[in-house]
Amino acid sequence: MFDELKKLIKSESYFFLITPAFIWQVAFLVLPVLFIIILSLSSSQGLDLVRNYTLHNFSEVMSMSHVRIVMRSIMLASCTAIASLLLAYPVAYFLALYIKRYKFFFLFLLSVPFLINVLVQVYAWFFILEKNGLFNQVLFFLGLIKKPVNFLNSSFAVYLVMFHVYLPFMIMPLYSSLEKIDIKLIEASYDLGSSFRKTLLHIILPLSMPGIRVGFFLVYVVSFGEYVIPSLLGGMKLFFVGTLISEYFFIGKDWHLGAAFICLSWGMLFLSAMMYHWIFNKIMVQSKIIR
Amino acid sequence: MKLKINKYLLPLYVLSFCLFLYLPIMILMMYSFNEGGFPAEWQGLSLRWYYDLFESVEIWRAFKNSLIVAVGSACLSLSMGLMLVCGAKQLKKNIVFFFFSNILIPDIVIAVGMLSLFSYFMVPLGLITLVIGHTLLGLGFTIPVLKSRLDELDYRLVEASYDLGASSLYTFRYVILPFLYPAIVVSALMVLIVSFDDFVIAFFCSGSSAQTLSLYVFTMIRLGISPTVNALSTIMLLVSSFFILAISILQARLANYE
Amino acid sequence: MNKKNYYLELFLKTQIRLSFLIFWSGCLTAFVLLSYVSQNFIPERSLSVYMWADKIDESILLKFEQETGIKIYVNYYESNEELITKFEVSKNINCDVMVPSEYIIQPLIESGFLKKIDKSRCDFIDRIYPEFMNKSFDLNNEYSLPIYWDVLGLGYTKSFFKDGLPSNSWSLIFDEKLVPCKEISMIDDSREAIFIASKYFAWDNKKLNIDQLNQIKSLFIAQKKWVGAYTDFQQGYFLTSKTYPLVVSQRERIVREMLLYNDLAFTVPEEGSLLMLSNIGISSTSKKDDLIYQFLNYIYRYDILMYNSKKFSILPCVQDVLEKLPQEYIGVEELLPGQANFNRLEIFSNVLTQKQINDIWIAFKSF
Numbered sequence: 001m002f003d004e005l006k007k008l009i010k011s012e013s014y015f016f017l018i019t020p021a022f023i024w025q026v027a028f029l030v031l032p033v034l035f036i037i038i039l040s041l042s043s044s045q046g047l048d049l050v051r052n053y054t055l056h057n058f059s060e061v062m063s064m065s066h067v068r069i070v071m072r073s074i075m076l077a078s079c080t081a082i083a084s085l086l087l088a089y090p091v092a093y094f095l096a097l098y099i100k101r102y103k104f105f106f107l108f109l110l111s112v113p114f115l116i117n118v119l120v121q122v123y124a125w126f127f128i129l130e131k132n133g134l135f136n137q138v139l140f141f142l143g144l145i146k147k148p149v150n151f152l153n154s155s156f157a158v159y160l161v162m163f164h165v166y167l168p169f170m171i172m173p174l175y176s177s178l179e180k181i182d183i184k185l186i187e188a189s190y191d192l193g194s195s196f197r198k199t200l201l202h203i204i205l206p207l208s209m210p211g212i213r214v215g216f217f218l219v220y221v222v223s224f225g226e227y228v229i230p231s232l233l234g235g236m237k238l239f240f241v242g243t244l245i246s247e248y249f250f251i252g253k254d255w256h257l258g259a260a261f262i263c264l265s266w267g268m269l270f271l272s273a274m275m276y277h278w279i280f281n282k283i284m285v286q287s288k289i290i291r
Numbered sequence: 292m293k294l295k296i297n298k299y300l301l302p303l304y305v306l307s308f309c310l311f312l313y314l315p316i317m318i319l320m321m322y323s324f325n326e327g328g329f330p331a332e333w334q335g336l337s338l339r340w341y342y343d344l345f346e347s348v349e350i351w352r353a354f355k356n357s358l359i360v361a362v363g364s365a366c367l368s369l370s371m372g373l374m375l376v377c378g379a380k381q382l383k384k385n386i387v388f389f390f391f392s393n394i395l396i397p398d399i400v401i402a403v404g405m406l407s408l409f410s411y412f413m414v415p416l417g418l419i420t421l422v423i424g425h426t427l428l429g430l431g432f433t434i435p436v437l438k439s440r441l442d443e444l445d446y447r448l449v450e451a452s453y454d455l456g457a458s459s460l461y462t463f464r465y466v467i468l469p470f471l472y473p474a475i476v477v478s479a480l481m482v483l484i485v486s487f488d489d490f491v492i493a494f495f496c497s498g499s500s501a502q503t504l505s506l507y508v509f510t511m512i513r514l515g516i517s518p519t520v521n522a523l524s525t526i527m528l529l530v531s532s533f534f535i536l537a538i539s540i541l542q543a544r545l546a547n548y549e
Numbered sequence: 550m551n552k553k554n555y556y557l558e559l560f561l562k563t564q565i566r567l568s569f570l571i572f573w574s575g576c577l578t579a580f581v582l583l584s585y586v587s588q589n590f591i592p593e594r595s596l597s598v599y600m601w602a603d604k605i606d607e608s609i610l611l612k613f614e615q616e617t618g619i620k621i622y623v624n625y626y627e628s629n630e631e632l633i634t635k636f637e638v639s640k641n642i643n644c645d646v647m648v649p650s651e652y653i654i655q656p657l658i659e660s661g662f663l664k665k666i667d668k669s670r671c672d673f674i675d676r677i678y679p680e681f682m683n684k685s686f687d688l689n690n691e692y693s694l695p696i697y698w699d700v701l702g703l704g705y706t707k708s709f710f711k712d713g714l715p716s717n718s719w720s721l722i723f724d725e726k727l728v729p730c731k732e733i734s735m736i737d738d739s740r741e742a743i744f745i746a747s748k749y750f751a752w753d754n755k756k757l758n759i760d761q762l763n764q765i766k767s768l769f770i771a772q773k774k775w776v777g778a779y780t781d782f783q784q785g786y787f788l789t790s791k792t793y794p795l796v797v798s799q800r801e802r803i804v805r806e807m808l809l810y811n812d813l814a815f816t817v818p819e820e821g822s823l824l825m826l827s828n829i830g831i832s833s834t835s836k837k838d839d840l841i842y843q844f845l846n847y848i849y850r851y852d853i854l855m856y857n858s859k860k861f862s863i864l865p866c867v868q869d870v871l872e873k874l875p876q877e878y879i880g881v882e883e884l885l886p887g888q889a890n891f892n893r894l895e896i897f898s899n900v901l902t903q904k905q906i907n908d909i910w911i912a913f914k915s916f
Binding site: 013014015016017018020021022024025028029031032033035036039087090091093094098104107108109110111112113115116117118119120121122123124125126127128134164167168218221222224225227228232242245246249255258259262266 | 301302304305308309311312313314315316318319322371372374375377378379380381382386389390392393395396397398399400401403404405406407408411423424426427430434459484485487488490491494495505508509512513520521524527528531532534535536539543
């Protein structure tokens with residue numbers, strides 16, 4: 001009897017092993033997200049956060065000002081994703097298909113900015129963008145401006161630094177999918193007489209599509225909720241999704257509206273991601289037709 | 292003529308790209324050796340700000356907190372990740388996908404959710420809650436890395452070990468674990484870096500009783516620019532690069548073994 | 550028979566899985582409960598003080614420890630809302646003394662977080678200016694005593710305004726035709742901004758109706774055109790780096806830079822401005838009364854208060870210290886209680902709900 005029990009326990013040992021991570025996941029990821037949804041649906045004061053179910057919060061949050069803020073974040077995220085995609089693709093191509101030696105060196109070079117603290121990078125940009133900083137000095141030297149221009153506390157600064165910070169995020173997925181392309185296909189294309197441009201458009205680009213999609217959506221989703229860069233470099237003139245959430249939770253003290261806003265903004269993010277997904281599919285289909 | 296330009300176009304582009312990536316950091320490092328405060332021009336080489344840095348009590352306290360949280364979350368996420376990956380091996384279903392959301396879901400949503408959860412259950416915010424948050428992030432890193440490494444293990448070795456009469460524990464200790472060492476080290480380093488660099492979760496989930504390095508830098512930036520932060524940033528940079536170098540070398544070695 | 554075995558096996562399996570689950574959940578809860586444990590390791594002869602980040606010098610606390618043997622643990626907070634949230638979240642928070650701003654005293658009292666102050670044990674009450682006592686938020690100063698005060702006003706660089714500011718009025722920042730420079734910086738605090746807007750319109754800020762609030766909202770939206778940045782911290786930096794020649798700021802931030810740069814100046818507009826008081830409060834959960842009053846008497850002491858005020862350029866509410874404070878630390882003429890500039894100052898009582906404030910602030914920032 002005991003032996004059988006022991007055998008049974010042993011066969012279930014895998015459950016013992018996988019449980020802690022799952023419990024952790026459920027308790028600290030699933031539960032908080034559920035909690036936010038519940039918060040957004042309730043509206044009571046103080047610490048009884050989950051009573052009085054109502055849709056009132058959502059109606060409040062669907063106002064023009066909130067939607068405008070979400071659209072602004074979507075705009076920022078889209079520009080960042082598209083710009084970094086366009087500019088990182090040649091670099092990924094260089095890494096994967098152009099150089100044969102020193103790959104390790106270049107990979108290392110391009111991973112270092114990826115894991116540097118965001119705050120440190122923002123701080124570094126202060127030095128370049130402020131009135132006595134590098135930008136102004138260079139422009140002055142080139143004679144393009146007469147008086148120092150204030151680059152900080154502007155949308156320009158926010159867009160520029162977002163682009164700079166998220167660029168490395170884009171390189172990795174692109175590189176890994178470009179690397180997987182069978183080089184024989186490319187060689188075959190050249191052997192058959194195609195020019196570089198044709199090879200690029202018809203062979204390399206479509207084959208690297210998985211990497212493009214992963215990179216694009218990674219940058220898009222993550223840069224949507226960005227808090228640090230808009231808050232430090234935007235002069236707090238405009239609210240983005242991240243800064244507004246922080247305002248609701250820390251200063252405005254209205255957690256219900258904050259939770260409802262989170263639901264709203266991520267709903268809109270999801271919708272826009274679907275739209276981009278559809279656009280990507282269309283492009284894929286189009287390119288197949290051309291081929 | 293056209294060919295020549297084309298030949299150098301791409302490398303030139305990549306070079307300027309790298310320059311753009313590294314520009315702010317180089318300037319930051321340069322100014323950390325500047326004698327004068329900000330916003331001053333170059334006033335001579337000096338390690339003055341580094342001395343200030345080492346004397347500042349606040350920074351050491353923040354560093355200590357960051358270290359505790361990083362090591363704690365690395366240990367936790369490593370052990371739980373290891374257990375999960377080994378257990379999942381026997382399950383034959385791919386449950387790793389469940390953990391990808393840790394990195395995909397924006398940290399601000401996780402942070403805010405955890406904040407509300409902790410407040411509701413009246414858990415005091417502090418180092419422990421921070422460790423919890425970072426472990427969650429860490430799980431998203433350790434599990435994929437460990438899983439991909441474990442997949443490369445030739446299971447016949449494990450079967451051979453069982454056939455020769457070894458117990459499960461013995462097999463684990465002497466067959467599976469040594470094979471996983473590189474992946475363990477890599478994922479541990481990744482979690483350490485992510486924990487040190489994390490700002491959003493610390494901002495929302497630690498109040499201000501547990502000041503971490505990122506929070507400290509944030510406060511200094513809001514108050515204006517102080518060159519001690521430059522010195523601190525340079526050091527953080529060098530440490531991160533060192534870690535990444537270690538990771539890269541390890542991964543290169545891994546690739547060589549195959 | 551087989552079916553019976555099958556169900557038995559299933560039952561056992563579920564039992565085993567359940568016990569595993571309970572085991573791990575128990576571990577998890579124990580881990581989470583660890584965060585409560587850390588709160589209990591507090592030495593007896595110590596005080597936990599909650600303060601603003603730049604209002605107290607560490608050397609003062611060390612000196613106190615040397616004199617009395619009581620160790621001070623300081624916790625910082627960035628905003629008053631953060632302070633009250635901390636109290637709401639953990640009922641047994643380890644706090645003895647706190648230094649909240651005046652507008653949060655009322656909510657703190659109503660939520661029961663403050664304990665009555667035994668004034669007989671404070672030897673500094675008579676030295677406090679009567680103008681700072683018995684304010685509307687705590688009528689008989691039962692729960693709070695003022696320690697530092699400050700004003701809102703306009704900071705500017707003298708080299709940009711060679712003939713001085715065109716006028717000493719809030720219209721310089723609110724009226725499009727009167728803004729003297731291309732861009733200014735504005736404060737990022739919703740309450741304070743609404744107050745000075747009401748001063749600009751010359752309304753009674755104790756009664757603001759919906760129309761007036763909407764007008765304020767439109768004013769903020771219009772003002773955005775010439776605001777370079779909203780900040781509560783960087784005004785001094787903006788002036789010294791010549792980013793903006795005119796800033797709206799607390800006096801304290803400007804005077805700190807004024808001590809190092811001659812080019813800066815500060816003024817309190819004629820329409821009047823906001824009086825901000827930092828007050829001492831004793832937490833209701835605290836049981837270390839003796840130590841607390843020792844600490845309070847210490848920080849109100851003449852030499853300590855004078856040192857702290859000079860170090861951070863803050864203004865004390867105590868008469869003998871303020872009168873002896875050198876003018877360069879005050880920064881504005883005629884600012885002492887009873888004098889011209891002081892009489893223009895007012896406290897902003899909590900007449901608006903958080904929701905009304907939020908509505909205005911979020912609406913205009915979303916443009």
